[in-house]
C-alpha cells in the first residue's frame with residue numbers, strides 16, 4: 295500500500311461524481327477539484343454508534359472523501375459482535391468500540407482523521423453537536439434516535455414567514471437494520487419530516503402480560519422475560535438491572551434456562567436472551583453494508599450537491615428476494631420538535647399571568663387555562679393542585695426573567711381550545727421574541743424580524 | 744451544502760471564542776406530552792400525586808391510591824411512575840411500593856395491568872393508568888395472577904381472602920409473608 299500510488303486511484307470513482315457536471319444534480323452544485331478538496335477539508339461528519347452499522351458508516355465515509363470524522367458510542371466490544379462488526383478483532387474484546395473503530399479505519403485509509411468519543415450521547419454538551427456539518431446515525435434504539443433528533447432540531451430557527459433558515463438546518467442521515475430489513479432516510483429539520491413527525495413508523499415493542507410470564511410461560515422469550523422482569527427483582531431487591539452489564543445478562547440467562555427446564559420449553563440461548571432483553575433482532579452483516587452504503591451516498595449528496603438527495607425514506611427488504619422502495623413522508627406541521635410553532639412578540643415587562651391571558655385571545659391559539667413549560671422548567675401548572683401551588687408564585691413575575699432573560703426562545707403551552715363549541719386539549723409550541731432588548735439586533739436580525 | 748459548511752468553519756476559526764451561547768436544555772417530545780397529561784390530570788378523589796424531585800421533573804412521580812370501596816377500603820397504596828423520553832410510544836414503568844396482598848400485584852411490586860404492557864397505546868394517558876390501578880383495588884381478579892396464592896384464595900374462598908387482606912393491611916402475616924401496616 296504505497297501512499298503515492300493510492301492517492302490518485304482512491305478518488306477515481308469519487309471524481310466521476312464531483313468533477314463533472316450533470317443533469318440530476320442538487321442546487322448549487324459546483325463541480326471541480328475545489329469541491330473535492332473542500333469536502334475533505336470542511337465537511338465534518340459525526341457518526342453516532344460504532345456497532346454493526348457504525349463500523350460500516352465510518353469505513354464508507356472515509357472511503358468517500360470525508361476526512362473529518364468523529365464517532366460516539368458508549369459500548370465496549372463483545373465477542374458476539376465480531377462476526378459483523380468487522381473493524382474489531384478478538385484481542386479488542388472489552389475495549390471501547392468508538393476508539394477501536396476510529397483507530398482501525400485511520401490505519402487503513404490514509405489522510406482521514408477520526409476522533410472517537412467513548413460515552414453516552416446524552417452526556418455531551420449541546421454545543422458538541424452543533425459543530426458538525428452532518429450527523430449520521432447508526433443506532434438500534436428509538437430513544438437514542440429521538441434524543442439526537444431533538445438536539446439537531448434545537449438548532450433550527452425559522453424566519454418570520456415560518457420558513458426554516460437554511461444555515462440553521464442540521465442534516466441527519468439515519469440508518470437502521472433489523473435482520474434482513476433496513477431503512478435509510480434523510481432528515482432535514484424544517485424541510486423533511488423529523489424522527490418525531492413519523493415516530494409511528496416504529497412498531498411498538500411486544501410486551502408480554504406479566505401474569506403470563508409468572509403463571510403460564512409458553513415460549514423461550516416468556517422464560518427470559520420472567521427472569522428479567524420478575525425473578526431479578528425477587529433476588530436483587532432494589533438493585534437495578536443493567537442490560538449493558540454482561541454479568542447481569544448471564545444471570546438472567548441462567549435463570550431463564552432453569553425456568554425453561556421447569557416448563558419443558560426449548561430454545562433459550564444466551565444470544566436470544568440478549569435479543570429479548572434489549573429488544574434486538576439479530577443483525578445481518580450484508581443488511582448493514584447495504585444500508586450504510588445508502589446512508590453514505592446520501593451524506594455525500596447532501597454535502598457536495600452532486601445529486602439530489604433521497605426524498606426521503608428508503609426501505610430495504612432482503613428477506614424473500616429483494617425489495618426496495620422510497621416513500622416521501624410529509625412533515626407534521628404541528629410537530630413539537632421540528633415545527634415552527636406560533637410566533638409571539640412580547641414586551642419584556644409582561645408577567646406570566648398576563649401572558650397566559652394573552653394566549654386566550656391570540657387568534658392562532660385561543661388557548662384557555664394554559665400551563666407553561668420552558669426547557670424543562672415548569673413555569674406554571676394549572677393542575678394537579680400540588681404543582682399549581684408550587685408554581686403559583688411565578689404568575690406575578692415577568693416572563694422575560696423567568697426564562698433566563700433570553701430574547702428569543704421556544705416554550706410550550708398546554709390548555710384547552712374550543713372550536714365550534716367543542717373543547718379539545720391542545721399542546722402547542724411557541725416561538726417567543728422579546729421586543730426592544732439590546733443585543734437582539736446585533737446577534738442576528740432575521741430571527742427578530 | 745458544502746459552501747455553507749465552509750463558511751461556518753471559517754467563521755469558527757475567526758471567532759473561536761465568541762460569546763458563549765447559553766446551552767439549551769432540550770425537552771424530549773415525551774416530556775412535553777407528559778406535561779400535557781399531568782396538567783390535565785383528573786384523578787379519582789381519593790388519589791393523590793407527588794413529585795419527589797420537585798416541579799421540574801415530571802418524569803418520575805408517585806401516586807397514592809386510597810380505595811373507597813371493596814376489600815381494600817381504608818388502605819393506602821403508593822405507586823411509582825417512571826416515564827420514558829419516548830412516552831407515549833412506550834408505557835410508563837409502574838411499581839407498587841406498598842407491600843400488598845393482592846392477586847395482581849406481586850411482593851416485589853410488579854403490577855399485572857394490561858394497559859401497562861400488552862394493551863398500551865399512545866392514545867392512553869396517565870389518567871387512564873391511574874384509573875386502571877384504582878380499579879385493581881375495587882375489582883381484584885383471580886384470572887391474571889401475579890401472586891399465585893392470593894389469586895387461588897380469592898377464587899376458592901372469598902371470605903378467607905377478605906380476612907387475609909384485612910390481616911395484611913393492619914400489619915401481619917399471611918402465610919410466611921409479613922405485610923407492613925398500610926391503614
Ligand SMILES: [Zn+2]
Pocket residue numbers: 487488489490491492626629630631632633
Ligand atoms: Zn418533526
